[in-house]
Amino acid sequence: MHLSEGILSGPVLFSGAALAVAGTAVGLKKLDYDRIAQTGILSAAFFVASLIHVPIGPTSVHLLLNGIVGLLLGWCAFPAILIALLLQALFFQFGGLTTLGVNTVVMALPAVICYYLFSPFINKNQVITIISAYACGFFCVFLSAVLVGAALMFTEKNFLEISMMVVAAHLPVMIIEGFITTFCIVFLKKVQPSMITH
Amino acid sequence: MKKNFLLKLNCFKYFSSFTLILLFVFSADFASAHRVVIFAWTEGNMVFTQSQFSDGRKVSNGLVQVFDFNDNLLLKGKTDPNGDFSFKIPEITALNIVLNAGMGHQGHWKLSEKEIKTSMGISDQKPAPEKNDTRTDITKTAQKEPSVSLTAGENNKNPDSALLLDKKQLEQIIEKVLDKKIHPITRMLAQMQNKGPSVNDIFGGIGYILGLMGVAAFFLSKKKKNDCPK
Incomplete structure (x- = not known):
C-alpha cells in the first residue's frame, strides 16, 4: 500500500504532506511520558509488519497493523506511523521520501478514525470487544485502501475502479488484520488491561 | 493456592499462544514484495x-x-x-x-x-569510412587504420587468397558473439539487482525506533521533572 515516487501529482503530494504534519503535531502534543514506550513498540511492530506479504494476482499486499496501532495509540498513531514509514523508505525503499506525507495520511488517518469509532466499545463485554476489535482491524485497512484510491484518482482518473481494485486486493489482508487485532486486544485485555484503557 | 495455579496456567496459555503467533509471523517469508x-x-x-x-x-x-x-x-x-x-x-x-x-x-x-x-553500433565521432569494393582500397585502409586483417596465407605475396575484414565488420561479429554470451549474465545481474530487505535493515530500523523512543523519553522526563514542584 506504499505509493511509489513519481506517480502522484504535486498538489496531492503537498496536501498529503500538510495533513501528515498537522496529524503528527497533534500526535506529539498528545504524546506524554507514560505512552512513549507503547508508541515506540507499536511503531516498531508497524515497521516490521510490512515485511509480511500476501501475494495477490499481479501485485502483492502486506500486513499493515494500522488498526491495532490506532486503537491503542489514538492520535499518537501519526508520529508512530510516520517514523516507521520514514525508516521503511530509507531501509527498504518502500514508498519514498516525497510520498512520505501521503503514505502517512493513507495509513494513519484511518487509524485515528477507527480509534474514535471503535475504542468506546473495547472495554465492554467480551463479545462486543471481539466484534469491535475485528471490525477495527478490517475497517482500518478498508479505509486505507479507499484513501489509496483517492490519492491515485488524480493520475488514474477513475476513483471507483481503482478503489474497488485496491479494496479487492486487500480483502485477504482485511480478514487477517481483523483476526490479529482481535487476538491482540483480547490478549492485552487479559494481561495488561491498562494499555487499552486511557 | 489453586486459584494462583489456575492464573499461572492461564498466563502460560496466553503467553505460549502469543509466542506461537509470533513464530508464525516471523517464519513467514521475510522478503517483501512492496517494491x-x-x-x-x-x-x-x-x-x-x-x-x-x-x-x-x-x-x-x-x-x-x-x-x-x-x-x-x-x-x-x-x-x-x-x-x-x-x-x-x-x-x-x-x-x-x-x-x-x-x-x-x-x-x-x-x-x-x-x-x-x-x-x-553508432559512434559519436565521424562515421567510419565506407567499405570500398576495390581491393587496392581495402589494402590501403588496412594499412592506414589500425584495422585487423585476417589473412589466409601470406597476403602480401598472394592478395587474391586474402580474407580481409575491416574494423567495422570485425566489431560487429565480436559484438554479436559477446551479446550471446553476455545475455545470461545480464539476466543474472538483473535478478541480483533486486535484493529484499536484509535482516540488518530490519534490526537497524527497529534500533532507530528504540533510539528515538529513548530521545523522546529523555526530553519528556526533563519536562516532567521541571513540571514537578520541588
Whole structure:
C-alpha cells in the first residue's frame, strides 16, 4: 500500500504532506511520558509488519497493523506511523521520501478514525470487544485502501475502479488484520488491561 | 493456592499462544514484495527489460511505458508471465522505461543515449569510412587504420587468397558473439539487482525506533521533572 515516487501529482503530494504534519503535531502534543514506550513498540511492530506479504494476482499486499496501532495509540498513531514509514523508505525503499506525507495520511488517518469509532466499545463485554476489535482491524485497512484510491484518482482518473481494485486486493489482508487485532486486544485485555484503557 | 495455579496456567496459555503467533509471523517469508524494480539492457537494436517485485516474484501483465528525453510516450506494452518485455529501439535518444505494476507500484530505469548508440553500433565521432569494393582500397585502409586483417596465407605475396575484414565488420561479429554470451549474465545481474530487505535493515530500523523512543523519553522526563514542584 506504499505509493511509489513519481506517480502522484504535486498538489496531492503537498496536501498529503500538510495533513501528515498537522496529524503528527497533534500526535506529539498528545504524546506524554507514560505512552512513549507503547508508541515506540507499536511503531516498531508497524515497521516490521510490512515485511509480511500476501501475494495477490499481479501485485502483492502486506500486513499493515494500522488498526491495532490506532486503537491503542489514538492520535499518537501519526508520529508512530510516520517514523516507521520514514525508516521503511530509507531501509527498504518502500514508498519514498516525497510520498512520505501521503503514505502517512493513507495509513494513519484511518487509524485515528477507527480509534474514535471503535475504542468506546473495547472495554465492554467480551463479545462486543471481539466484534469491535475485528471490525477495527478490517475497517482500518478498508479505509486505507479507499484513501489509496483517492490519492491515485488524480493520475488514474477513475476513483471507483481503482478503489474497488485496491479494496479487492486487500480483502485477504482485511480478514487477517481483523483476526490479529482481535487476538491482540483480547490478549492485552487479559494481561495488561491498562494499555487499552486511557 | 489453586486459584494462583489456575492464573499461572492461564498466563502460560496466553503467553505460549502469543509466542506461537509470533513464530508464525516471523517464519513467514521475510522478503517483501512492496517494491517493483525494472531492469533494462540493450542488445543490438533491441531493448530487453525484466521486471520483478523485491522478493524476486516476476511482474506479470505489468504496464511498461517507454518515454523519450522529453517525456513523450514512444511505446508501451505489457510484461509476460516471466516479467520480460522487449522492444526494438524506437528512436536514438535517451529512454526512460517506466513500469507500473498497479496500485501505486512503480519502478523505472533509464538508458542513456550513449548506451543506445553503442549498442546499435553508432559512434559519436565521424562515421567510419565506407567499405570500398576495390581491393587496392581495402589494402590501403588496412594499412592506414589500425584495422585487423585476417589473412589466409601470406597476403602480401598472394592478395587474391586474402580474407580481409575491416574494423567495422570485425566489431560487429565480436559484438554479436559477446551479446550471446553476455545475455545470461545480464539476466543474472538483473535478478541480483533486486535484493529484499536484509535482516540488518530490519534490526537497524527497529534500533532507530528504540533510539528515538529513548530521545523522546529523555526530553519528556526533563519536562516532567521541571513540571514537578520541588
